[in-house]
Amino acid sequence: MEEKSVLEKIAEANRPVTTGIDGRGIENWVTIYIMGRAYKVPADLTIMQAMEFAGYRFIRSCGCRAGFCGACATIYRKEGDYKLKGVLACQTRVEDGMYLVQIPFAPAEKATYDIDKESYNGAALLKYYPEIARCVSCNTCTKACPQDLKVMEYINAAVRGDFETVVEESFDCIQCGLCAIRCPAEIVHYNLAQLARRMYGKYGLVEEKNVKKRVEEIEGGKYEKEFKKVMGLSPDELKEVYVDQQKTREVY
Amino acid sequence: MGKEMKYIRGYPEYMRESIALVEKTREKRAGKLPPQMTMDGREEVLNLCHPDYAPGGKRAISIGPNEGDIAPNEVVDLLEAWSLIGMDELDLDNIDYDTDILIIGGGLAGTSAALLADDSGVATDRILLTNKLRHGDANSIMAQGGTQAADRPNDSPIIHYIDTLGGGHFTNKPDVVKALVEDAPKVIKWLSELGAIFDRDEGGNFTELSGGGAARKRMHACEDYTGLEELRVLRDEFRNRKIPFLEYSPVIELLTDGDRVTGAVLFNLETGEYKIVRAKAVILATGGLGRLHVRGFPTTNHYGASADGLVIAYRAGAKLRDMDSMQYHPTGAAYPQQIIGLLLTEKLRTSGAQVINGKGEAFVFPLEPRDVEASAIIRECYIRDNGITTPTGMRGVWLDTPLIEIVKGEGYAQSAFPAMVRMFKRFGIDMTEDPVLIFPTLHYQNGGVETDPWGRTNLKGLWVAGEISGGVHGKNRLMGNSTLDCVVFGRRAGTSTAEYINSGEPAGKMTLEHVKRYNKMLKGARIKTDRKSPMILPDYRGKMALARMIDVF
Numbered sequence: 058m059e060e061k062s063v064l065e066k067i068a069e070a071n072r073p074v075t076t077g078i079d080g081r082g083i084e085n086w087v088t089i090y091i092m093g094r095a096y097k098v099p100a101d102l103t104i105m106q107a108m109e110f111a112g113y114r115f116i117r118s119c120g121c122r123a124g125f126c127g128a129c130a131t132i133y134r135k136e137g138d139y140k141l142k143g144v145l146a147c148q149t150r151v152e153d154g155m156y157l158v159q160i161p162f163a164p165a166e167k168a169t170y171d172i173d174k175e176s177y178n179g180a181a182l183l184k185y186y187p188e189i190a191r192c193v194s195c196n197t198c199t200k201a202c203p204q205d206l207k208v209m210e211y212i213n214a215a216v217r218g219d220f221e222t223v224v225e226e227s228f229d230c231i232q233c234g235l236c237a238i239r240c241p242a243e244i245v246h247y248n249l250a251q252l253a254r255r256m257y258g259k260y261g262l263v264e265e266k267n268v269k270k271r272v273e274e275i276e277g278g279k280y281e282k283e284f285k286k287v288m289g290l291s292p293d294e295l296k297e298v299y300v301d302q303q304k305t306r307e308v309y
Numbered sequence: 310m311g312k313e314m315k316y317i318r319g320y321p322e323y324m325r326e327s328i329a330l331v332e333k334t335r336e337k338r339a340g341k342l343p344p345q346m347t348m349d350g351r352e353e354v355l356n357l358c359h360p361d362y363a364p365g366g367k368r369a370i371s372i373g374p375n376e377g378d379i380a381p382n383e384v385v386d387l388l389e390a391w392s393l394i395g396m397d398e399l400d401l402d403n404i405d406y407d408t409d410i411l412i413i414g415g416g417l418a419g420t421s422a423a424l425l426a427d428d429s430g431v432a433t434d435r436i437l438l439t440n441k442l443r444h445g446d447a448n449s450i451m452a453q454g455g456t457q458a459a460d461r462p463n464d465s466p467i468i469h470y471i472d473t474l475g476g477g478h479f480t481n482k483p484d485v486v487k488a489l490v491e492d493a494p495k496v497i498k499w500l501s502e503l504g505a506i507f508d509r510d511e512g513g514n515f516t517e518l519s520g521g522g523a524a525r526k527r528m529h530a531c532e533d534y535t536g537l538e539e540l541r542v543l544r545d546e547f548r549n550r551k552i553p554f555l556e557y558s559p560v561i562e563l564l565t566d567g568d569r570v571t572g573a574v575l576f577n578l579e580t581g582e583y584k585i586v587r588a589k590a591v592i593l594a595t596g597g598l599g600r601l602h603v604r605g606f607p608t609t610n611h612y613g614a615s616a617d618g619l620v621i622a623y624r625a626g627a628k629l630r631d632m633d634s635m636q637y638h639p640t641g642a643a644y645p646q647q648i649i650g651l652l653l654t655e656k657l658r659t660s661g662a663q664v665i666n667g668k669g670e671a672f673v674f675p676l677e678p679r680d681v682e683a684s685a686i687i688r689e690c691y692i693r694d695n696g697i698t699t700p701t702g703m704r705g706v707w708l709d710t711p712l713i714e715i716v717k718g719e720g721y722a723q724s725a726f727p728a729m730v731r732m733f734k735r736f737g738i739d740m741t742e743d744p745v746l747i748f749p750t751l752h753y754q755n756g757g758v759e760t761d762p763w764g765r766t767n768l769k770g771l772w773v774a775g776e777i778s779g780g781v782h783g784k785n786r787l788m789g790n791s792t793l794d795c796v797v798f799g800r801r802a803g804t805s806t807a808e809y810i811n812s813g814e815p816a817g818k819m820t821l822e823h824v825k826r827y828n829k830m831l832k833g834a835r836i837k838t839d840r841k842s843p844m845i846l847p848d849y850r851g852k853m854a855l856a857r858m859i860d861v862f
């Protein structure tokens with residue numbers, strides 16, 4: 058038999074990830090419950106991979122598969138445990154005895170506003186999301202967050218009109234909705250935070266001078282002549298310019 | 310592996326032995342980099358190991374506008390395939406949605422297009438954006454590293470232009486690149502004015518970093534959640550304006566009057582119904598194709614990155630280019646199994662992380678162009694045999710991430726890379742203390758549907774924007790030029806389609822003539838296959854479950 062090429066070897070090593078797992082040769086298994094039904098699945102998989110192994114082909118509750126989009130919000134409870142936990146299916150390893158349900162999105166209100174017409178103060182946050190004033194400080198949202206954000210803190214900061222804290226504490230929010238479906242005050246934390254961040258980005262920061270100047274220069278036609286010149290260069294001349302330019306490289 | 314393996318802080322014992330070697334050389338390596346490869350050295354390793362160049366895996370397209378062009382088998386398979394719909398299956402006379410501009414795909418490109426079309430005088434309710442999954446389940450939302458724009462005083466659009474051409478091996482379309490670099494600062498300003506928060510220094514200026522192949526620091530980032538921040542701001546604005554949109558509704562075929570694109574067929578993923586859209590202008594912004602797993606590689610891409618737009622545009626007669634060239638990102642996760650293929654941003658390397666083999670040696674300059682870096686890692690693992698094999702049989706080398714804090718100071722990794730630190734922590738690994746195992750992963754489609762600086766294609770009524778397009782990056786894209794490309798050409802396509810609509814273009818007749826024509830070509834080329842396309846979603850169902858599935862209901 059001919060020896061396998063490098064690329065064939067790579068394809069073979071990746072087959073479980075690229076085509077689905079065949080289950081042979083796997084030593085460690087766990088049992089999970091999807092829609093109440095028990096499935097035996099390999100222990101080294103994420104919840105998402107395990108559901109696929111069990112025979113599911115996702116048409117919802119699956120997006121980036123990498124922890125960035127919030128599509129795979131999943132709640133589960135373990136056998137014998139009273140706690141209901143919220144996680145991202147693509148970023149959580151299966152555990153024995155998980156009872157799972159997925160929530161492709163949380164039905165939620167989003168305020169409609171014209172960002173150009175808002176005045177930059179906390180009143181705007183309360184105007185669009187008055188329910189934040191009803192927070193009972195139970196901290197459920199914080200415990201529900203799969204990104205480990207201090208959700209209650211940013212809600213409290215929003216009530217105070219402290220934009221900076223909202224931005225800081227909510228920046229890594231992937232808008233999965235797990236906080237909102239648990240909140241007794243029915244607050245939609247992630248939409249509120251989105252409004253606060255946009256207001257801060259627009260009004261709370263100084264105008265960046267370099268970009269403003271460069272846009273003016275480009276619109277004023279400053280680079281036209283030079284563009285004409287470089288676009289007229291022969292392939293060899295262009296290569297030379299490129300090689301010289303790479304020598305002036307800024308690294309760290 | 311009969312015995313139960315012992316794990317220490319996330320790694321099996323035998324991998325720890327190699328980590329100890331990495332630790333031993335760390336201090337000596339800090340701040341010192343191995344030399345860059347010579348041009349000849351680069352070529353040698355590319356030809357040996359790069360999936361684009363190494364023999365096998367690709368063939369000529371046998372029909373259509375790009376007949377004779379070479380592309381990966383996985384792409385050609387989808388092009389040389391039948392439509393998902395039978396010719397007499399659809400009732401095209403009952404229109405479900407009648408619109409002026411149909412935008413297909415809501416990543417950065419599609420969402421930007423919608424906003425600019427709305428700005429440019431097209432009635433808001435005459436725009437429709439449709440998504441395969443939710444609005445935002447896209448490659449855009451995962452962008453970590455940043456977006457390029459030449460706005461610092463020591464930089465200029467000219468320098469950016471030359472970097473982009475050089476990075477693309479001078480195969481890019483110059484007029485499109487000019488539009489890219491000239492609009493770049495404008496795009497950053499636009500996003501900021503919409504409320505996107507880019508990293509700033511104490512003086513309030515953008516913190517900008519370098520990227521592979523860029524001669525100046527011009528990467529604008531939002532921690533390592535750049536795409537998330539950009540897209541969620543645009544999506545919020547999109548929702549504020551009440552632009553009509555659909556979710557879980559992939560497009561499965563375009564409609565044409567024979568030549569001009571006049572509408573599309575949607576598929577309701579939830580119910581299985583089809584829906585007919587009539588549109589005067591169609592913008593395809595469906596993104597890339599990582600889920601084709603070209604040459605068997607894992608991918609960084611989202612679940613719906615399956616080349617749908619490319620396939621249906623080709624069937625309608627659109628011209629493609631540079632489809633022979635894929636981008637493999639050098640640093641995909643190779644361990645643990647749960648995250649294989651996921652991206653570790655290039656920014657880790659621009660912040661000091663080095664690429665180290667199993668013996669603790671720095672075998673490659675960490676900031677070679679992506680294709681070279683990826684090939685060198687493959688060579689180290691599979692030809693020089695200096696990699697580490699994981700319990701599931703993957704090979705990889707180390708990305709020495711603890712170096713970041715040695716170079717940049719304590720606490721830096723957590724504040725600059727919260728997404729990365731969080732991901733590894735979820736699987737028991739602290740990347741600020743321990744290196745992480747990497748191997749190249751399929752990342753980006755360099756080519757695509759050929760376009761001009763306004764997103765126009767060779768077909769009347771059809772525009773493209775974003776990763777689906779071809780020309781701006783030539784045969785290799787630079788880091789940070791893609792999110793930029795999406796917003797720049799999304800905006801331009803929005804403006805350009807609006808102009809077209811405002812000029813009073815009437816709606817056209819909707820038929821599947823182009824599909825009939827394509828079927829004829831398939832038969833004429835004697836292609837015998839039962840393949841159908843587009844793919845819509847990949848299939849990762851377990852083999853044991855699949856073997857017992859029956860279709861009775």
Ligand SMILES: Cc1cc2nc3c(=O)[nH]c(=O)nc-3n(C[C@H](O)[C@H](O)[C@H](O)COP(=O)(O)OP(=O)(O)OC[C@H]3O[C@@H](n4cnc5c(N)ncnc54)[C@H](O)[C@@H]3O)c2cc1C
Nearest residue numbers: 414416418441447448449454455560596775776789791792
């Ligand atoms: C992990 C990762 C990190 C990256 N980091 C960076 C970076 O730091 N800097 C940079 O510049 N670039 C980066 N890129 C590349 C860049 O993010 C993408 O190329 C770019 O965002 C693509 O945008 P898009 O709008 O063209 O496509 P996408 O954002 O992928 O959006 C396309 C949308 O179209 C939908 N769609 C697909 N098919 C259909 C259909 N048939 N019908 C309806 N809808 C459909 C998809 O579901 C998706 O929502 C990264 C990419 C990845 C995957």
Ligand code: SF4
Nearest residue numbers: 202230231233234236
């Ligand atoms: S704050 Fe809420 S929506 Fe945001 S990531 Fe946490 S749980 Fe999800």
Ligand code: SF4
Nearest residue numbers: 192193195196198240
């Ligand atoms: S869950 Fe609701 S009520 Fe409880 S702390 Fe969070 S925001 Fe307040």
Ligand code: FES
Nearest residue numbers: 120121122127147
């Ligand atoms: S699928 Fe996007 S976060 Fe899990």
